[in-house]
Structure formats: C-alpha cells, structure tokens
Amino acid sequence: MPGAVTGVGKTAGVKRIVLVRRGGDVVEAVEPSSHGPGGAATRLSAATLPEFVRAQEPAPVRWIWDDTTRWYPGLLDAGVRVARCTDLRLTHALLRRSPFADRSLLTADESPGWDALQPVTATDAALFPLDDPADRLDPLAEHARQQAVLGASPERRRLELLLAAESSGALVAAEMTHAGLPWRTDVHEQLLTELLGPRPVAGHRPAVLEWLAGEIRRALDxxxxxxxxxxxxLRxxxxxxxPVEDTRxxxxxxxxxxxxxxxxxxxxRSRLLQANGWAWLDAWVRDGRFRSWFLPGGVVxxxxxxxxxxxxxxPVQVRPAAVADEGWRFVVADVAQLEPRVLAAxxxxxxxAEAARSADLYQGMVTAGAVGTRAEAKLGMLGAMYGGTRGESGRMLxxxxxxxxxxxxxxxxAARAGERGEVVRTLLGRGSPVPAGPAREADLGEPPEPGASRQEQDRHRRAWGRFTRNFVVQGTAAEWALCWLADLRNRLWRLGAGEPGERPHLVFFLHDEVVVHTPEDLAQAVAEEVRQAAAEAGRLLFGSFPVDFPLDVAVVRSWADAG
Incomplete structure (x- = not known):
C-alpha cells in the first residue's frame, strides 16, 4: 500500500512516568528503566497526585497509565492539563490486531485482562473505584511488553505515530467531556415548545403529537x-x-x-422527542453544558x-441551542470529501489527487472528464469505497x-483480501478483525454456521469484502483526523493564555468536523490554526504527495449558524 509517513514527533528528552495504583489511595509514579519494567518510584496519595503532575509538566514528560478515562478526568477536575500520554488500554488493543506487530511479544498471563478492560464512563468516577479490573493489571510490565513490540516492528515509525495519535485522542476526548459543549436550556426548551407544544405531564404526549395522532386515526378510521x-x-x-410491508x-x-x-x-417529531426532548435535557445538560463521553477507537x-x-x-433541529458563551465564539470546521481524498493519497x-485540488473533488472528476456529472462521480466513488458495485454506482466503476x-x-x-479471509490494514497499521470478529460498522449479519450452503457462504464472504474495502479508507481517514486533532489541541493551547478553561479548546468532534470554543478576539487566529493543523496532518501521513484537504470554516455564535 503506497503512502508516506514523514515523522513521528520528537520524543528524545521526554521523560516517561508510569502511574500505578498500589491499593488504598496510594499511587506510585515510576520512571521505567531502559533495562526492564522497574525504576525509580515516588509514592503519592491520590490527593497529592494533581500537584505532582502539575510540577512535572513544565519539563517534557509522557504520562503512561492503564487508561486515560481512569486518570485524566480527576486531573482535569483539579485544573491540571497534561501535554502527552500513553494509554496502555488503547495501545494494547491496537497492537493485538496490527499486522505490523509481533503479537507473541505482547502475550502474558494478564493479557486477557488487558483485552477485556473497558473505559470508565461513570458520572462521578473516583480515582480508585472499588473492585476496578484495572487494579489487577501491571502497567509497568505491559508498557515493557509494548515497547518490545515496537522495537521489533519493521514499521515502527508508522506504529509509533498511530499509537501517539490514539493516545492524544484520548486526552482530547477527556478534555471535551470535561469542558462540555455550551448549551442553552432555554433555547432548547423554546425549540421543543415550537415543534411539539408545551412540556406535557409525565405519561402524556405533547400537544402537537396528540393532534397528529388524531389526524392519523381519522385518516385510517x-x-x-x-x-x-x-x-x-402497519396493520x-x-x-x-x-400495499406496504413496513412503516419506514x-x-x-x-x-x-x-x-x-x-x-x-x-x-x-416523535424521534425528536425520544432522542433530544425534555428527558434528554434533564439527563445530559448541566450547568449550561452538554457533556457526553467520547470514546476514541470505539469502532473497529x-x-x-x-x-x-x-x-x-x-440533530440539526436542536443545534440552535448550542450557543457560545458571552464574549466567546464557535469555530466550526469540516473537511470536504475526506475519505476520497485520503484514498487518493x-x-x-x-x-x-489532481481532481482533489478542487474544493469539490466530485466536480473535479467531472472537469477531468472521468464522468459526466457530479452526481455520477459521487455515486461511483461511494460505490467504490462502500461496495455498491451494482446498479448505477456499479455502472460508474x-x-x-x-x-x-x-x-x-x-x-x-482490499475487498478481494477480505473475501479470502485475510486481514487488511490502514496506512499506519490498524488491522481489521478476522471475518468471525465484531465489525460494528458492517451490516454482515451472523457468520454462516458450519455446513451452511455455498450460497450463504458466498453471501457472507462478499459482505466481508465490502467491509474490508471500506476499512482501509475509513480507518486511514480516522488516522488523518486523529493527527489533525492532536496537532490542533497543541496549537490551541499555545494560542491562548491562563487556565485551561480560559483558552480556546475543542468541544466537539465528529469524524471530519470539529467545534472549537474560543474567546471572540482569538476566533480568526483559531480558524487559521485549524487550517494549518489540517495541512500538517496531511504532510505527516502522506509527505509531499500533492493532495489537498480543504476545510469549510465558520466563526459563529450558534453551532446551527455554521450551516
């Protein structure tokens, strides 16, 4: 698979500190030795950990911990930001599946525990919750194993970039949860009243839905x-x-x-009530902020x-309620046609890549004479990337x-490899699951039972091929986005001054879109840093290959105004 990885970032001179729970409220901060998992240790209480971390941060340091969701929220609550970390849970999951890794070097008695470790998303997560499965794992030994895997990899630079980006994503995710997306309850309630009627008594429909229900009953007698x-x-x-078979x-x-x-x-309107109605407001908006838990690597x-x-x-209906604080603005940016641009690179x-020089890649294909219309270009590319090889999209291929x-x-x-039951990979080395594994974004159904018909086996084989053809593109696009986020996070920190909440900061990320909350006087500077970070992500993954990643950037008071 072609592709350039131009650098991993400077790690020389960065001190490594492994944080380990030792029972009760005791923490050990260990500087691992280059000769093994041991090293000089400092014993701390949970209460003194934030000040210890704060004191270490001015010098370059990488914090190594079992799972970012278990350590970073408490530090953020204490007003402490860390510049870099290694998330052993996320790194373990990547190395277990990467074709660039010798997985035998990662194997130990506690490996099943690392395989099973899940992120923490409790509302009031304590630093040391009772009976945490992470307490039965040894971060020092796992870090040593992961370093051995990296040392033996023929594609160490790619893997290091992937692991660093994934761990940076974990920091971004925790910071976005901590900061929250500014949300005006009064605006949201006004929207609901306009669309559904006044808030109903518990157990009753809102007035607009009740009226529509009456219209439906009358029309059907x-x-x-x-x-x-x-x-x-349906009945x-x-x-x-x-003549209907369903109610879609x-x-x-x-x-x-x-x-x-x-x-x-x-x-x-019923979908709006269920997904983002008054119950949603009560559950998820607190102190003027919508807070969810973002989980990097949550999809294969x-x-x-x-x-x-x-x-x-x-949904767009409620985005008008996402309103920046007084004196602040949102900078909203999304990438035009990210996946086909990544495929080109x-x-x-x-x-x-020449077609991608246009702000509209699909129109660039028309200009180049590849197809006759923009609609044909889009249909054909979606078919190529998602496996729509029949009908009109198949005719374009x-x-x-x-x-x-x-x-x-x-x-x-990639599709043929998937059909053969092989693992495919992204540019940086994220490996696909084997055909019997969980592919949460592929509508594959259950694998065929032993003795299934040849027709059933062929159906599943083709379905897996559709999954792997998209895996290589979507996964590499996710890597580009992680590099974009990681670089943007650092640029925003350098741009501002003061405590974390006083500086520009990320509050939302969705595949190819980011929302930054920024003081109004820094909004234009933030917009430029968003663009520069996107360009840097392209250079980091693809070197000097001439592909553009143009952004639509808007500076707005309400998220809805970004279009």
Missing part, C-alpha cells in the same frame, strides 16, 4: 390506533388497503393517501463512538477505474 406501535400502524395501513419513512413516502403527511410528520475502523446523550448524532493516485486505476485498485484489492 382507526380511533384506538397507537401511532407509537409500528405493528399497529391499520394494510387494513386501509395500502421511505416506504410511506411513495404512497398517495391522506394518512401519509401526518404519519411522516408524527414519526419525525478507528472512528470514535460516544456514550450518553447521542453526542455523535445531534494512500494509493498514490496522481490523477485523483469501470469509468472511474480507467481514470483512477491506483485508487480503485486499492479498494478492489
């Missing part, structure tokens, strides 16, 4: 119908003579019947997931393959 029951609605629709919105959209408009509107491709409040799927396809042979060839080879 079903006075007792419960519109919240898909089964009841009522079929009883009215409508796209199914109903093609039906000409008086029930369709109120039913579609009911479904839309390296994309983030979140726990609590649906942070990665905040990682495959070394100069023709596609041969034309794209002729024009962009390296890019299309890369995803085709």
């Amino acid at each position: 079903a006075p007792a119908l419960n519109p919240d029951s898909p089964g009841d609605v 009522a629709l079929q009883g009215a003579g409508l 919105s796209w199914t109903l959209d093609g039906i000409d019947h008086p029930v369709v408009p109120p039913l579609l509107e009911y479904k839309k 491709t390296g994309r983030w997931s979140s726990t609590g409040g649906g942070a990665l799927s905040v 990682m495959s070394g396809d100069l023709a596609m 041969p034309r794209l393959a002729r024009r962009y042979p390296h890019a299309i060839g890369l995803v085709e080879e």
Whole structure:
C-alpha cells in the first residue's frame, strides 16, 4: 500500500512516568528503566497526585497509565492539563490486531485482562473505584511488553505515530467531556415548545403529537390506533388497503393517501422527542453544558463512538441551542470529501489527487472528464469505497477505474483480501478483525454456521469484502483526523493564555468536523490554526504527495449558524 509517513514527533528528552495504583489511595509514579519494567518510584496519595503532575509538566514528560478515562478526568477536575500520554488500554488493543506487530511479544498471563478492560464512563468516577479490573493489571510490565513490540516492528515509525495519535485522542476526548459543549436550556426548551407544544405531564404526549395522532386515526378510521406501535400502524395501513410491508419513512413516502403527511410528520417529531426532548435535557445538560463521553477507537475502523446523550448524532433541529458563551465564539470546521481524498493519497493516485485540488473533488472528476456529472462521480466513488458495485454506482466503476486505476485498485484489492479471509490494514497499521470478529460498522449479519450452503457462504464472504474495502479508507481517514486533532489541541493551547478553561479548546468532534470554543478576539487566529493543523496532518501521513484537504470554516455564535 503506497503512502508516506514523514515523522513521528520528537520524543528524545521526554521523560516517561508510569502511574500505578498500589491499593488504598496510594499511587506510585515510576520512571521505567531502559533495562526492564522497574525504576525509580515516588509514592503519592491520590490527593497529592494533581500537584505532582502539575510540577512535572513544565519539563517534557509522557504520562503512561492503564487508561486515560481512569486518570485524566480527576486531573482535569483539579485544573491540571497534561501535554502527552500513553494509554496502555488503547495501545494494547491496537497492537493485538496490527499486522505490523509481533503479537507473541505482547502475550502474558494478564493479557486477557488487558483485552477485556473497558473505559470508565461513570458520572462521578473516583480515582480508585472499588473492585476496578484495572487494579489487577501491571502497567509497568505491559508498557515493557509494548515497547518490545515496537522495537521489533519493521514499521515502527508508522506504529509509533498511530499509537501517539490514539493516545492524544484520548486526552482530547477527556478534555471535551470535561469542558462540555455550551448549551442553552432555554433555547432548547423554546425549540421543543415550537415543534411539539408545551412540556406535557409525565405519561402524556405533547400537544402537537396528540393532534397528529388524531389526524392519523381519522385518516385510517382507526380511533384506538397507537401511532407509537409500528405493528399497529402497519396493520391499520394494510387494513386501509395500502400495499406496504413496513412503516419506514421511505416506504410511506411513495404512497398517495391522506394518512401519509401526518404519519411522516408524527414519526419525525416523535424521534425528536425520544432522542433530544425534555428527558434528554434533564439527563445530559448541566450547568449550561452538554457533556457526553467520547470514546476514541470505539469502532473497529478507528472512528470514535460516544456514550450518553447521542453526542455523535445531534440533530440539526436542536443545534440552535448550542450557543457560545458571552464574549466567546464557535469555530466550526469540516473537511470536504475526506475519505476520497485520503484514498487518493494512500494509493498514490496522481490523477485523483489532481481532481482533489478542487474544493469539490466530485466536480473535479467531472472537469477531468472521468464522468459526466457530479452526481455520477459521487455515486461511483461511494460505490467504490462502500461496495455498491451494482446498479448505477456499479455502472460508474469501470469509468472511474480507467481514470483512477491506483485508487480503485486499492479498494478492489482490499475487498478481494477480505473475501479470502485475510486481514487488511490502514496506512499506519490498524488491522481489521478476522471475518468471525465484531465489525460494528458492517451490516454482515451472523457468520454462516458450519455446513451452511455455498450460497450463504458466498453471501457472507462478499459482505466481508465490502467491509474490508471500506476499512482501509475509513480507518486511514480516522488516522488523518486523529493527527489533525492532536496537532490542533497543541496549537490551541499555545494560542491562548491562563487556565485551561480560559483558552480556546475543542468541544466537539465528529469524524471530519470539529467545534472549537474560543474567546471572540482569538476566533480568526483559531480558524487559521485549524487550517494549518489540517495541512500538517496531511504532510505527516502522506509527505509531499500533492493532495489537498480543504476545510469549510465558520466563526459563529450558534453551532446551527455554521450551516
């Protein structure tokens, strides 16, 4: 797989300190020896740890701990920011699957414990919760094993960059949870009242939904119908003579019947009530901030997931409630067509990189004569990256393959490798799961049972090929985004002054979009740093390969105003 990794960042002269729990409220800060897991240790209490960390930070130091979610929130609560860390839980998971790693060097009696270790997302997580499975693990020994794996890897530079970026992402995630996204409860409640009616008594529908429910019942002549029951609605629709097999919105959209408009509107507003209604406000917005837990590496491709409040799927209807503090602004930035640009760079396809020089890559393909319309370009590329090789997108693929042979060839080879049951990797070495493993973003269904028909085996094999063709692109795009975040985090810190909450800081990240909360007088400088960090991420992963990552950047008071 082509692709350049131009550097990993300077680590010479950076002191390493491993934090270890020793029972009760005792912490040991150990500087590991180059000859083994032991080293000079300083014993601390949990109460004195924040000041110890603060005192060490002016000199370059890398904190090594079992899991960022167990250590960093308490430090942030004490007003302490750390510049860099190694998250052993995340690093272990990456090395266990990477084809660049000799996994036998990572194997020990406690390996199953590291495999099973989960992040902490408790509302009031203590530094030392009772019966924490992390207490049964040895961070010093695990760090030594991980260093041995890196030392033996033929692609050490790529792996080091991946591990550093993943751990930096863990710091960003904890800081975003700590800071929270500014959220105006009064604006949100006004939006809900406009769309649903006044807040109802518990157990009752809001007034607008109740009115729509009446319209649905009248249109179907079903006075007792419960519109919240898909089964009841389906039976009522079929009883009215409508040829439907389900109640999905796209199914109903093609039906000409008086029930369709109120039913579609009911479904839309009901989803808002369930996902981001008054209960959501009560649960997730505190002290003017929406706080969720962001989890780096939460998806096998390296994309983030979140726990609590649906942070990665905040609908546009309620985004007007995300309002910057007085005297502050949001800088909102997203990357145009990130995945096809990453595909061009990682495959070394100069023709596609030329199309990517346009702010609209798909229009660049039209200009180059690869396809006739922007819609054809987008459909064909989505088919290439996600496995839509039939129908209209399949018809576009041969034309794209002729024009962009390296890019299309890369995803085709990844698909064939997946169909053969092989592991594929991202640019930096994140490995795909084996076909029987969990692929949370692939709609693969259950693996075929032993003795399954040849047809069933072929279906699953092709489904896995669709997953692996996307894995290599989506995973490398996630690596680019991690490098963007890590560099931007440091740029924002250097740009401001004072305590962490007084400086520009990240408050939201979704795959290819970031939101920075910044003092108003620094907003334009932040916008420039966002652009510079994106350019640096491209250079870090792809060297001098001529691919652009243009950003749409907006400085706004409300997130909704970013468009």
